[in-house]
Amino acid sequence: MTTPLPTPAQVASPLGLHRVLDPPGVLPQAAWRLDPSPVIAPNEVRVRVDRLNLDAASHRQLHETYAGDPDKIRAAVLEIITTRGKMQNPVTGSGGMLTGTVEEVGPDSPLGLKPGQRIATLVSLTLTPLQITDGLAAWDGQSEQVPCDGHAILFARSIAAVLPEDLPVPLALAVMDVCGAPALTSRVVKKGNIAAIIGAAGKSGSLSAAAARGAGAFWVIGVVPTETEATLLREHKGLVDEIVIADARDPVGLAEKVEQAGGPADVTVVCVDATGCEGGAILSTKQGGTVIFFSMATSFSAAAPGAAGLAADVTMLVGNGYVPGHAEFALDLLRATPQVRGLFEKRVRP
Amino acid sequence: MTTPLPTPAQVASPLGLHRVLDPPGVLPQAAWRLDPSPVIAPNEVRVRVDRLNLDAASHRQLHETYAGDPDKIRAAVLEIITTRGKMQNPVTGSGGMLTGTVEEVGPDSPLGLKPGQRIATLVSLTLTPLQITDGLAAWDGQSEQVPCDGHAILFARSIAAVLPEDLPVPLALAVMDVCGAPALTSRVVKKGNIAAIIGAAGKSGSLSAAAARGAGAFWVIGVVPTETEATLLREHKGLVDEIVIADARDPVGLAEKVEQAGGPADVTVVCVDATGCEGGAILSTKQGGTVIFFSMATSFSAAAPGAAGLAADVTMLVGNGYVPGHAEFALDLLRATPQVRGLFEKRVRP
Numbered sequence: 001m002t003t004p005l006p007t008p009a010q011v012a013s014p015l016g017l018h019r020v021l022d023p024p025g026v027l028p029q030a031a032w033r034l035d036p037s038p039v040i041a042p043n044e045v046r047v048r049v050d051r052l053n054l055d056a057a058s059h060r061q062l063h064e065t066y067a068g069d070p071d072k073i074r075a076a077v078l079e080i081i082t083t084r085g086k087m088q089n090p091v092t093g094s095g096g097m098l099t100g101t102v103e104e105v106g107p108d109s110p111l112g113l114k115p116g117q118r119i120a121t122l123v124s125l126t127l128t129p130l131q132i133t134d135g136l137a138a139w140d141g142q143s144e145q146v147p148c149d150g151h152a153i154l155f156a157r158s159i160a161a162v163l164p165e166d167l168p169v170p171l172a173l174a175v176m177d178v179c180g181a182p183a184l185t186s187r188v189v190k191k192g193n194i195a196a197i198i199g200a201a202g203k204s205g206s207l208s209a210a211a212a213r214g215a216g217a218f219w220v221i222g223v224v225p226t227e228t229e230a231t232l233l234r235e236h237k238g239l240v241d242e243i244v245i246a247d248a249r250d251p252v253g254l255a256e257k258v259e260q261a262g263g264p265a266d267v268t269v270v271c272v273d274a275t276g277c278e279g280g281a282i283l284s285t286k287q288g289g290t291v292i293f294f295s296m297a298t299s300f301s302a303a304a305p306g307a308a309g310l311a312a313d314v315t316m317l318v319g320n321g322y323v324p325g326h327a328e329f330a331l332d333l334l335r336a337t338p339q340v341r342g343l344f345e346k347r348v349r350p
Numbered sequence: 351m352t353t354p355l356p357t358p359a360q361v362a363s364p365l366g367l368h369r370v371l372d373p374p375g376v377l378p379q380a381a382w383r384l385d386p387s388p389v390i391a392p393n394e395v396r397v398r399v400d401r402l403n404l405d406a407a408s409h410r411q412l413h414e415t416y417a418g419d420p421d422k423i424r425a426a427v428l429e430i431i432t433t434r435g436k437m438q439n440p441v442t443g444s445g446g447m448l449t450g451t452v453e454e455v456g457p458d459s460p461l462g463l464k465p466g467q468r469i470a471t472l473v474s475l476t477l478t479p480l481q482i483t484d485g486l487a488a489w490d491g492q493s494e495q496v497p498c499d500g501h502a503i504l505f506a507r508s509i510a511a512v513l514p515e516d517l518p519v520p521l522a523l524a525v526m527d528v529c530g531a532p533a534l535t536s537r538v539v540k541k542g543n544i545a546a547i548i549g550a551a552g553k554s555g556s557l558s559a560a561a562a563r564g565a566g567a568f569w570v571i572g573v574v575p576t577e578t579e580a581t582l583l584r585e586h587k588g589l590v591d592e593i594v595i596a597d598a599r600d601p602v603g604l605a606e607k608v609e610q611a612g613g614p615a616d617v618t619v620v621c622v623d624a625t626g627c628e629g630g631a632i633l634s635t636k637q638g639g640t641v642i643f644f645s646m647a648t649s650f651s652a653a654a655p656g657a658a659g660l661a662a663d664v665t666m667l668v669g670n671g672y673v674p675g676h677a678e679f680a681l682d683l684l685r686a687t688p689q690v691r692g693l694f695e696k697r698v699r700p
Contacts, residue, residue, distance in 0.1 A: 015602070015633075015660065017602060025600060025602065025603070026600070026601070026602075026629075027601050027602065027629045027633075027656070027659070027660075028659070029629065029652075029656055029659045030601075030626065030629060030652070092651065093649075093651040093652070094651055122658070123658055123659045123661070124658060124659055126659065127659040157660060157661045158661070159658070159661050180654075180658065250375075250376075251376075251377050251380075252365075252367060252375055252376065252377060253375070279377060283365075293650065293668070294654075295650070296650055296651045296654065297650075298650045299650070300643065300645070300646055300647075300648045300649070300650065300668060301646045303668050304530075304644075304646065304668055304669055304670060304671050305474065305646075305671055307668075307670045307671060307672055308472070308473065308474075308509070308530065308670065308671030308672040309377075309379055309473050309474055309476075309477055310365065310377075310507060310672075311473070311507040311508065311509050311672055312670070312672060313670070313672060313673060313674055314670065315667065315670070316667065316668035316670055317665065317666065317667060317668070318643070318650060318653045318654055318657075318666035318667070318668060319654055320654060320657045320658065320662075320663070320664065320665070320666055321654055321657065321658030322657055322658040322660075322661055322662060322663060323663060324663055
């Protein structure tokens with residue numbers, strides 16, 4: 001039996017394997033380099049990109065490394081995208097998301113998109129083929145929102161959401177960037193639970209606090225690192241029931257303060273991108289409770305023996321960025337919760 | 351109502367905070383120095399230690415630093431224990447475990463131990479107050495097994511397991527070392543599930559396969575990296591229903607083979623200490639299924655965006671080293687499953 005050689009179009013993988021250049025055979029996210037060619041396979045979509053939203057950890061790493069110098073930061077981001085065919089910070093391993101306009105839809109794409117629609121990608125930039133054509137000239141090198149021109153490719157198993165018309169784009173983007181957190185929090189929190197949200201004044205934190213409340217939490221404890229953040233929460237009264245100012249990296253101090261505030265928690269949600277928060281989160285959680293780690297700074301080798309060392313029978317979940325319907329859920333939370341919207345509007349420059 | 355001042359004994363912390371000398375206020379594991387005084391608080395237990403089992407990384411570091419000189423290595427270990435009040439290698443940060451005989455049990459200890467029982471500690475030496483009285487004279491300064499005389503202190507929230515009389519000590523210790531995996535697997539797998547065990551011929555893997563079966567799994571797929579490991583599984587027929595030889599770091603290859611073997615799985619258990627297994631585990635798991643990561647080599651920044659990038663709605667659990675009753679559960683599995691016992695006996699030197 002002879003098999004005709006497959007054409008590139010026929011072997012286009014739903015996962016984008018055909019775009020992986022180096023090393024071959026790995027998933028796009030694990031690849032060092034992707035092929036961002038604008039020619040699409042029948043199951044792909046090409047998007048004209050107008051904005052990147054850098055992941056917070058990546059953004060901070062770039063700022064620290066280049067001491068905030070905008071030209072150096074801009075050059076570094078451009079260099080990453082040019083070299084890798086995607087925006088994946090080699091140090092943090094993280095990416096972000098993008099917005100753009102659907103330019104061409106392959107006849108076999110299952111994403112249901114139409115040319116002309118304004119969308120945001122909900123898969124990470126770490127696995128999205130990307131090519132920039134304007135040298136990021138319009139970016140100030142400071143904001144994590146990067147205006148740009150170029151194109152990106154969506155695979156058959158990508159996730160994209162059409163941008164809502166009733167919300168400013170930067171606001172919708174900021175919500176979608178962290179929409180996995182409230183969706184999973186809402187799944188895990190049960191009626192009558194005590195929930196502790198570490199980083200409650202932040203984006204994923206405030207949405208998770210609202211999600212915990214919506215799922216029936218009886219008591220929501222908001223943990224913040226500073227008086228400034230506490231003031232933010234006080235100004236948006238009602239999002240949490242009790243505010244704790246604590247260093248989440250100090251397990252004993254955190255757990256004591258959470259307990260004084262009505263804990264330990266049935267569900268603790270870690271929404272801060274600092275290392276060393278595992279022990280404190282575990283210790284702030286009841287035996288039989290659950291910790292959800294949304295921080296990319298979480299370490300397995302700290303979390304697992306940490307729990308064992310504390311004889312802590314807690315379920316520890318890796319925050320999955322994908323829960324079906326997560327974008328719509330998070331946008332609805334923001335619409336329905338003035339405190340969340342207020343906090344977002346303080347953090348997101350229009 | 352007047353409250354009498356608490357005595358030191360009354361405020362003995364379940365986590366051992368009262369034994370922390372330097373710096374004050376941190377958890378025992380993070381402390382530089384613990385108080386190993388033999389006088390116990392009402393919630394503590396004193397153990398007469400007969401053997402330390404040094405962690406492999408610590409053992410190697412000591413050997414390399416002192417070029418294998420037994421007297422220098424012995425002096426170094428003694429110096430660490432004397433200075434720090436615990437056996438925590440200051441370079442590697444790691445410890446090990448110990449065996450000994452229960453000497454005195456405080457009236458408020460919740461551990462359920464009785465004087466005279468031979469036990470192993472399942473919390474790390476890095477957080478266990480320890481004093482050595484024989485100068486380690488019986489140790490050859492070479493083996494990671496250190497015969498010794500002295501005492502150790504267990505806190506209320508320590509974990510210790512009584513050594514079974516029907517099993518050789520090295521075998522029992524090997525089981526206890528990985529006992530968190532089968533206990534959590536058993537909790538997660540439901541009747542009728544398809545389970546995939548990555549690293550099924552290993553210690554935690556074979557126990558997890560038996561645990562999945564015991565929890566009612568309808569079909570157990572054992573993934574191994576080599577033909578040699580596959581032969582091991584075939585020689586212990588019945589532990590798994592189907593054997594897959596695959597590189598777990600190759601997501602696409604792994605998922606394809608798991609599917610051919612009856613997958614994707616409802617529950618995938620990762621029991622191999624290799625980096626880069628996140629994508630394959632996620633891709634081998636059904637939408638709505640669960641991945642349990644027991645590997646310390648797992649990376650949050652691979653697992654979380656990985657799932658999102660694959661549009662995979664899977665629950666991802668960090669394997670907790672502690673589930674109540676885990677040691678007894680694992681020992682019972684080994685006793686009841688000749689295949690598991692056979693695999694362990696091939697791997698554990700008597």
